[in-house]
Amino acid sequence: MKIYSSKLMKAALFLAGSLLSALAFNLFLLPNNIVTGFSGIAVILNNLFGLRPSLILLIMYIIILILSFILVGKEKTKNSIVGSFLFPLFIEATAYMTPYIDLNNIEPIVMILCGAVMSGVGLGLVYKVGYTTGGSDVLNQILSIKLKKPMGACTVISNIFIILGGLFFFGFASAIYSIIVIAVMSVVIDKVMIGISQSKSFYVITEHETTVKKFLLSKLSHGVTIIPARGGYTGNELKLIMCIIPTKEYVTVKEGILAIDDNAMILVSDVYEIVGGK
Secondary structure (H helix, E strand, O other), rough: OOHHHHHHHHHHHHHHHHHHHHHHHHHHHHHOOOHHHHHHOOOOOOHOOOHHHHHHHHHHHHHHHHHHHHHOHHHHHHHHHHHHHEEEEEEHHHHHHHHHHHOOOOOOHHHHHHHHHHHHHHHHHHHHOOOOOHHHHHHHHHHHHOOOHHHHHHHHHHHHHHHHHHHHHHHHHHHHHHHHHHHHHHHHHHHHHHOOOEEEEEEEEEHHHHHHHHHHHHOOOOOOOEEEEEOOOOOEEEEEEEEEEEEHHHHHHHHHHHHOOOOEEEEEOOOOOOOOOO
């Protein structure tokens, strides 16, 4: 029953994310000639020839799926199949909703930012459950495997060419807006997938290990883990203090440690999830 519930939740998030992203495309990105990914190609062809974006995307997605099956295999492609058909369907369905939503009095930059956030939330939900909406995601996967480059680099390369197309057909403003949308979308996608960090992990190397440990345990009531370590250059035995604290106490902890030992080495990183422990 638990497995069934989990699958149902994943399906719901996938559908909601795809629908939200499609609505953002029709409401905000298409009217403002914003070109990102394969949907950017659909924007260009729609503007030049009046072709329906849903039809353009469906044709391109089918072609790229076939290439993916041939070049990278079934396993690497299977999670993109449903999205490749569902996303164009949602693009077509939401296109009939947009005439009833009046956005004429909203500034273009506000519309563009709204589109970026909405699309980022939608895609983040889709990626969070292990699926994609097809298109450029599949292309970037193929490029990454065949060129032996990181996915991030392949995404940048494919978007550069699409933005250049937008620059040629729509002008400089469209290209700048498209870059802004891509930047905002990438941040929002990350936040949706891994969450917003509400904790920080501190890793401290200090000569005053006992005093720092007492400060963290007694004064701030935070648990501490002592990790044996050794200097890579000197070979000296060291003790690494690890402590996870709420983000709001970051300054208090840092200043407290430095007040004890101003030569302490402190490494701080975001913590998005803590599982287990007592």
